[in-house]
Structure formats: C-alpha cells, structure tokens
Amino acid sequence: MNIALLGYGKMGKTIETIGINRGHHIVLKYDGGAENFNLENCDVAIDFSLPTAAVNNISTCLKAGVPVISGTTGWLKDYDKIVALCKENKGTFLYASNFSLGVNIFFKLNATLAKLMSKLEQYKANITETHHTQKRDAPSGTAITLAEGLIENSDYSSWTLDSPKAKQLGIEAKRIDDVPGTHEVVYKSQEDSIQITHTAHSRQGFALGAVIAAEFVHDKKGIFTMKDVLNIS
Structure with missing residues (x-):
C-alpha cells in the first residue's frame, strides 16, 4: 500500500518504520503548515495529528476518496459530522481511541x-x-x-x-x-x-495496530472500528 501519514510526530515516525517493515510505502508525511495536502497515489491515510487538525485532515481524505483511519483524540464532538461526510462520499473511515x-x-x-x-x-x-x-x-x-x-x-x-x-x-x-x-x-x-x-511497554503496539487497521480498510467501504479489524463485534 501507499500510505499517507497525517501527523509526523513520535507516533507517525513509529508507524512509518512498521509500515515499511511490512512492505508498504510512505508517500506523504504531512505535519501541518499548510491547509491542504496532496493525496495523489495514496491508497490509505493514517491520521495521528492534533485535535485542532484532525477534522480537516479526515474531511480532506474523505472528499478525495482516500480511506482514512484516525487515532487522534480530543475532536469527537465532530464525530457525527465525519460519519455523515463519509456516508455522503461513500468513503471509508475508522476511528479508534487506541489501536493497540x-x-x-x-x-x-x-x-x-x-x-x-x-x-x-x-x-x-x-x-x-x-x-x-x-x-x-x-x-x-x-x-x-x-x-x-x-x-x-x-x-x-x-x-x-x-x-x-x-x-x-x-x-x-x-x-x-x-x-x-x-x-x-x-x-x-x-x-x-x-x-x-x-x-503499554512502548508505542510499537499502537503503531502496529494502526498499520493493521489500515491494511484492513484500504479496499473496503464504510465506517469501521477495531472490533471489525479483530472480528470481536
């Protein structure tokens, strides 16, 4: 997969390492500074940004038809808005408060x-x-x-x-x-x-779960949770 990383802090860097080790390509590393970013050639986006940036990041992906998962917390007052946008665009979205x-x-x-x-x-x-x-x-x-x-x-x-x-x-x-x-x-x-x-002993477990979730959603449509990824609904 070609992965876009939205947020390139400690978690983003750990996800990058695990993604590459699992055979994926990191084609975008976006850490703010511009309102828009280019999702061309991206199969899936992983958002670990800031509460103030998450809604814009996720919305941009959904409007561009790019499946997106998010582990950013603190923005959930807008969760229903994102769900509605995902359905409107027949997109793919997965949120988890913790990907471990x-x-x-x-x-x-x-x-x-x-x-x-x-x-x-x-x-x-x-x-x-x-x-x-x-x-x-x-x-x-x-x-x-x-x-x-x-x-x-x-x-x-x-x-x-x-x-x-x-x-x-x-x-x-x-x-x-x-x-x-x-x-x-x-x-x-x-x-x-x-x-x-x-x-948790390190960030590795969070990052591995995020990559596995991205692998799960990248060829699907709809709104998912980690229960779907782990088949424990």
Whole structure:
C-alpha cells in the first residue's frame, strides 16, 4: 500500500518504520503548515495529528476518496459530522481511541466484567489512566472508551474527573514522564478488590495496530472500528 501519514510526530515516525517493515510505502508525511495536502497515489491515510487538525485532515481524505483511519483524540464532538461526510462520499473511515491490539481485547474484557459486576452493588468501580507528561488530553481517549463500555453495561450514568457523586464513575488521570500508557479498572468493596490492567511497554503496539487497521480498510467501504479489524463485534 501507499500510505499517507497525517501527523509526523513520535507516533507517525513509529508507524512509518512498521509500515515499511511490512512492505508498504510512505508517500506523504504531512505535519501541518499548510491547509491542504496532496493525496495523489495514496491508497490509505493514517491520521495521528492534533485535535485542532484532525477534522480537516479526515474531511480532506474523505472528499478525495482516500480511506482514512484516525487515532487522534480530543475532536469527537465532530464525530457525527465525519460519519455523515463519509456516508455522503461513500468513503471509508475508522476511528479508534487506541489501536493497540491488546487494548482492544481489554475493551472487550472490560465490557464483559462490567456485565458480571452490575448485579453486585457492594462493589464500586473506578478507572485510573497514567500517561507521559506530553499527552495533551485528560482523561485519555482510551479511558473514555473504557468508561463508556462500563457505563453501557452497568447502572452508572456518566463519568467524571471530579469526586464522583451517585451513579457517577470516577476517572483519575495521572501524568508521569516516559509512561506510554497504563489503564486500570478496579472494582472495590469492603471485603476485596477486582482489578484488570493494561500496560503499554512502548508505542510499537499502537503503531502496529494502526498499520493493521489500515491494511484492513484500504479496499473496503464504510465506517469501521477495531472490533471489525479483530472480528470481536
């Protein structure tokens, strides 16, 4: 495949290395500075840019008929707008808050555990996410996805970064140097605790998942998630 990288920071560079190692060609490395970019000869685009740039990047790809996947977080207020644009242009789009294959299995595990715990009122749930100090958004998109999966399968009504009130799920966001990403979901009662944890050791897992997702969508039409890529819908 010929891949366009929209965003050429640490993640973009890691994706470049993995993409080349898997036999692909990087034909565009766009890191802002101009409103438009040339998608000629691009089979698929991978967006790991900034929240302020993601909507324009994704829209440009969809209008040009280039399948696009995005791992940029912080822009999801416009997600429905992008979905509508994708359908209007009969395009291809996949968004994931986290492309790690392990994290997406973790999402499934989280939802299953939430169903099991939903009838045990003595347990209170909490999510903690820890990332490097350069991460711009808090909580992480991954933590939000975990919270949404837990809420969907329990009596919790919403999540909060503040002290949780009744029916609110608490999320704690920590920022520590050189931590690629750790997410914990804990159920605690007076008697005991149940905890599931995913720990990323490097950016490699995120980048590999992004390339695999690009391989999955490049010859398809529609709106997809990592559940489709991993066949765990």
